[in-house]
Amino acid sequence: MDSVRALTEDRIRIELRAARRSTTPDADWGSFEARFDAEFPRLQSLFHRIYGAAADDELLQVVLDAATSWQERPADLKALDASRAMAPEWYSSNRMLGGVCYVDLYAGNFAGLRERIPSFRELGLTYLHLMPLFLAPSENSDGGYAVSSYRHVDPALGTMDELADLARELRENGIALVVDFIFNHTSNEHEWARRAIAGDPDYEGFYWIYPDRDMPDAYEQTVREIFPDDHPGSFVQLEDGRWIWATFHSFQWDLNYRNPRVFRAMAGEMLYLANQGVDIVRMDAVAFIWKQLGTTCESLPEAHLLLQAFNAVCRLAAPSLLFKSEAIVHPDEVVQYIDRNECQLSYNPLQMALIWNSLATRDASLLAQALERRHEIPEGTAWVNYVRSHDDIGWTFSDEDAAELGIDGSDHRRFLNAFFVNRFPGSFARGVPFQDNPRTGDCRISGTTASLAGLEAGDGAAVARILLAHSIILSTGGIPLLYLGDEVGQLNDYSYLSDPAKAGDSRWVGRPAYPADRYADRRDPATDAGKVFAGLTHLIDVRKRTPEFAGGRLIPFHTNNPHVLGYQRPGLLDGEDSTVVALANVADTPQHVSAETLSGLPTTALELIGGQQTLLAAGITLEPHGVRWYRL
Ligand code: GLC
Ligand code: GLC
Numbered sequence: 001m002d003s004v005r006a007l008t009e010d011r012i013r014i015e016l017r018a019a020r021r022s023t024t025p026d027a028d029w030g031s032f033e034a035r036f037d038a039e040f041p042r043l044q045s046l047f048h049r050i051y052g053a054a055a056d057d058e059l060l061q062v063v064l065d066a067a068t069s070w071q072e073r074p075a076d077l078k079a080l081d082a083s084r085a086m087a088p089e090w091y092s093s094n095r096m097l098g099g100v101c102y103v104d105l106y107a108g109n110f111a112g113l114r115e116r117i118p119s120f121r122e123l124g125l126t127y128l129h130l131m132p133l134f135l136a137p138s139e140n141s142d143g144g145y146a147v148s149s150y151r152h153v154d155p156a157l158g159t160m161d162e163l164a165d166l167a168r169e170l171r172e173n174g175i176a177l178v179v180d181f182i183f184n185h186t187s188n189e190h191e192w193a194r195r196a197i198a199g200d201p202d203y204e205g206f207y208w209i210y211p212d213r214d215m216p217d218a219y220e221q222t223v224r225e226i227f228p229d230d231h232p233g234s235f236v237q238l239e240d241g242r243w244i245w246a247t248f249h250s251f252q253w254d255l256n257y258r259n260p261r262v263f264r265a266m267a268g269e270m271l272y273l274a275n276q277g278v279d280i281v282r283m284d285a286v287a288f289i290w291k292q293l294g295t296t297c298e299s300l301p302e303a304h305l306l307l308q309a310f311n312a313v314c315r316l317a318a319p320s321l322l323f324k325s326e327a328i329v330h331p332d333e334v335v336q337y338i339d340r341n342e343c344q345l346s347y348n349p350l351q352m353a354l355i356w357n358s359l360a361t362r363d364a365s366l367l368a369q370a371l372e373r374r375h376e377i378p379e380g381t382a383w384v385n386y387v388r389s390h391d392d393i394g395w396t397f398s399d400e401d402a403a404e405l406g407i408d409g410s411d412h413r414r415f416l417n418a419f420f421v422n423r424f425p426g427s428f429a430r431g432v433p434f435q436d437n438p439r440t441g442d443c444r445i446s447g448t449t450a451s452l453a454g455l456e457a458g459d460g461a462a463v464a465r466i467l468l469a470h471s472i473i474l475s476t477g478g479i480p481l482l483y484l485g486d487e488v489g490q491l492n493d494y495s496y497l498s499d500p501a502k503a504g505d506s507r508w509v510g511r512p513a514y515p516a517d518r519y520a521d522r523r524d525p526a527t528d529a530g531k532v533f534a535g536l537t538h539l540i541d542v543r544k545r546t547p548e549f550a551g552g553r554l555i556p557f558h559t560n561n562p563h564v565l566g567y568q569r570p571g572l573l574d575g576e577d578s579t580v581v582a583l584a585n586v587a588d589t590p591q592h593v594s595a596e597t598l599s600g601l602p603t604t605a606l607e608l609i610g611g612q613q614t615l616l617a618a619g620i621t622l623e624p625h626g627v628r629w630y631r632l
Contacts (some may be wrong), residue, residue, distance in 0.1 A: 008056050009040065012063055019067045028078065032070050036063070036318050042341070050305050051260045058260040062267055066317035069271035075266055076168065077277060079458065084320040088612065091127075091176075091322065091345065091400035091479060092382055094549040097540060098127035098178075098481035100390070102143070103157050108483060110158035110166050117173050119519075123487065124540050125486060127479060129178035129282060131166060132392060133157050137189050138318045140501040143511070145180070145284065146187035146252045150269035160276060167277025176279035178324065183266045183310075184285040185252040192265070193253055197238060205259045206243035208291070209238075215293075216243045223247075223297045228437045231234065232378040236295075239551060247288050255312060257289055259305055267313045274318030280345065282324045283307065286337055307342045328391070331374050331398055340380040348383040348478065349396050350374060355469050356393060356452065357585040360419045360429070364565035365405050366397060371476065371567050372556040373401075382552055383478030387469045387486065388452070392434035392444035392507055393420070410441065420452060422443040428454030428462065430492060432506040446506040451492040455528060461588055463489070464625035467535040468584055474543045475582050477552035477569065482536075483510075488518035489532040531614045542608050542629065545583040547573055548580040560597045563587035564622060573631075579609065581630045585622035605630040 016036070016185040020029055040063070047059045067567040073081075084090055099120065113130070120128060132144025135152040144154070153160050160431040167177045186193055189583065195203035210216055216235035223234050226247050235243045236594045255262050270281065287407060290302035307323070314321045325343035327334045331350045338346045354367040377383065395416050399409030418424040420431040431447035445452075452460035466489065473480040496508030520531035543549050548571035557566035567586045572578060581601065594616050603617040608629040614620075622628065 006230075008044070008060075012040070012060055015060060015064060016067055018093075019064050020598065021071050021199050024071050026198070028071070032067060032316070035319060039312050039315045040449060043309060043316075046259075046305050046309040046312060050257075050302055050309065051390050055260040058264055059287050061315070062264050065264065065268050066271065069275060069317040071178070072392065074277075075274050077275065077318070077320075080154075080171070080318040081318070089380060089551075091424075092551045093126075094474065094547055095124075095235065095542075095544050096126050096479045097124050097363040098384065098479050099125045099130065099484045100130065100178075100481060101130040101484040102131040102390075102511065103133050104154075105511060106328075107514065108365045109156065110162045112164060114169060117169065117175070120175060121173055123482075123537065124483065124544060125175050127176045127178060127280070127481070129280075129481070130401050132180045133163065134182075137187050140249070140251070141187065142249050142252060142505075143507075146184055146185070146189075146249065147182050148187045148189040149191065151272060153632060169277075171277065171279075177277060178280040178282055179273065179278050181270055181281035182284040182286050182390075183255070183270070183272065184288045185246070185248065185254045188251045188253055197240070204260075206256060206262050206265075207253050208235075208256050210235075210243045211241075213243060218293060219245075219291070219297065222295055225437065225440070225442075227435060227620065228439075229435055245291070247285070254288065254291075257302070260292075263306065263309065267310060270310060270321075271317050273312065274314060274321045278321070280322045280324055282326055283310075283343060286325050286343070287327050287329050287333065293555065294529075299327070299329060299336065304336060306343060308339075311341055311343075328394060328396060330396060331370070331401075333373055335374070335377060338377045338381045340378065344381050345384050345479065346377075346381070347389070348385045349394070351383070351472070351476065352386055352388065353393060353395050355387060356420065357395070357397070357416060357474055358565065359453065359469065360416060360427075362583070362587040364563045364586045365562050366402065366407070367472075368558075368565055368567075369401055369405065370397070371554060375476065375552070375554050377552060383476075384481050385473035385476055385478045386481040387449050387473055388447075388510065389481075390483070390507065390511055392446045393431075394444040412580055413443075414441070417445060418445045422457075426621075428457050428459040428465075428540075430456040432492070432509045434506045446508075446510050447494050448510045449486040450489040450511065450532070451510075455489055456491050457471055461625055463531045463535065466532055468586065469625055470536055471539055471582070471584060472565070474539050474548055475569065475580070475629060476567065480543075485512060485518070487521050487536050488515060488529040488534055490515040490518055539609065545627070546580060546631075547571055547606060548578050548631070557581055557583075558597070561591055561593055561594050563589075563591045564593055566593075579632045581605075581628075581632060583620070583622060583626075583628045583630075585624060585626045588624045590621050590623055590626075592621045593619055601630070602632055605632050607631075 133148040134147045220233040236246045255541040287298040290300040290433045290495045291297040323343040324345035325337035328349045358364045387456040396414045402409045431445040434446045436443045453465040492509045493512035496502040502508040521529040522533040523528040524530040548569045557567040559566040570579045598616045
């Protein structure tokens with residue numbers, strides 16, 4: 001084994017020397033070699049575990065591609081790599097604030113987006129996720145998640161050069177650019193896909209294509225249906241009668257990572273994007289990338305090895321690039337993707353779902369339990385906490401956790417679905433069902449934060465609920481991510497129903513166009529937009545001045561009142577230990593936290609949101625949906 005490795009490494013070194021360009025300065029090449037020395041053993045061992053030693057030729061090509069990509073990496077990005085290497089956990093700062101939007105819906109195109117940079121700064125963004133912006137089929141493209149080329153942006157938005165310029169301009173304004181890396185599948189119009197169905201043997205092996213139903217039937221015994229409204233099962237039939245794997249829409253064809261050439265090809269696309277100035281790639285649909293007959297084909301061990309291998313490749317050629325995992329699955333599975341050597345960042349779908357659960361039930365117990373046992377993640381990693389995304393909300397809590405609190409998971413999901421689509425008496429929410437599957441009982445819901453929180457229904461507590469929900473993502477640790485437009489309380493947009501390409505996908509209800517009227521009102525405290533904006537920007541401001549909110553450490557704080565969520569954020573203030581205790585009342589009625597409960601705390605503390613020194617010794621009463629951040 002050792003002699004095989006030594007031999008290969010030797011050969012790679014010779015080939016690498018040949019790949020060095022005469023124009024590459026010694027220091028640049030030296031830094032690549034140093035990273036090669038540090039990372040190659042890991043990459044090779046991952047490659048062997050996935051593909052076996054027979055794939056060493058492909059591995060060699062991957063490394064050579066990385067060397068080329070590094071040599072092509074613009075100097076300003078290399079400087080960024082160097083500065084981030086000195087501050088590797090830059091993303092753990094309490095000054096981090098994320099925003100996400102669609103370029104077309106929010107700003108028309110890249111030029112329009114540049115004009116919005118001043119307002120991003122005003123809001124305090126340091127992270128901007130631009131929804132998929134690549135070339136995609138013109139009709140339905142799953143909101144851009146069906147990519148036809150990673151090297152071309154959607155011409156309606158601009159050009160790749162403009163994207164690189166935008167990345168630079170954002171960086172100059174202190175904003176990191178996040179784009180999707182949709183590596184589980186391509187669109188059916190991708191060059192690889194076209195060649196595959198045309199019978200090009202080099203590309204047929206990029207996808208999962210079968211002549212008849214035998215294998216599809218066998219796989220479908222155990223895989224879950226993701227978009228049953230689009231097609232049942234995981235396969236769709238091609239015009240020539242063959243069947244192809246399509247987990248999501250019929251036009252999104254899953255790539256076959258059992259073929260090492262697929263890994264190499266996608267690694268190349270990833271490095272290309274990195275060299276455009278992308279800071280963070282959102283690793284789309286990570287759970288699905290490896291398939292194994294007889295399993296659910298989700299979150300298999302090889303999925304992790306593949307992500308780690310991509311991670312190792314980017315350490316070689318784009319060392320400051322970070323991965324954000326999109327695993328909207330059971331919490332036990334979500335955490336498996338979070339690791340310095342895999343994905344440094346991850347969506348926190350459990351916290352998201354349980355924020356909504358707390359608002360519906362007026363009970364914070366499940367969320368408190370999740371913060372207690374499922375919040376801690378490894379050093380050097382961070383949650384991306386969010387109230388809602390462009391996708392549906394699924395109730396991905398653990399049934400075992402719920403059972404401990406006397407809650408039956410499936411009954412409770414049924415309740416939550418009914419509540420959030422306003423089929424439960426007294427509901428304040430105006431969500432829309434998504435992928436309602438009567439056969440399996442599975443259903444998720446769609447909607448904007450404001451509509452789900454009661455603003456559309458005219459519920460008087462809606463603004464307070466919106467602020468409470470955001471207070472949690474701003475203070476629990478990690479990067480808070482705003483769905484842009486939610487900060488002015490944008491409502492559901494039902495116009496998707498009259499667009500045939502969108503009508504079948506209710507997630508569009510939560511993806512409104514830039515709400516110009518609401519932004520115009522944002523300074524007017526008499527308007528809902530103004531109330532949400534003022535409240536939220538104040539919380540953001542306080543967060544930025546609260547260094548205890550950096551990093552992710554969280555200690556539970558038991559409030560002895562199921563309506564009041566509590567947690568402590570220990571940290572440093574001016575070099576001294578300091579802790580902030582957060583309390584949030586999820587009920588529609590005032591709630592008390594007793595003197596006895598608070599007896600371990602100092603008798604008074606500075607409440608950071610109101611800026612007042614407050615007596616704690618007598619207990620505290622929180623108004624409905626009231627939030628407090630006490631510095632002890
Ligand atoms: C991710 C995206 C979702 C998309 C799916 C398929 O889950 O968030 O919008 O439909 O991947 O790419
Ligand atoms: C996408 C879908 C969501 C699904 C998830 C699985 O996010 O929108 O419904 O559960 O993918 O990763």
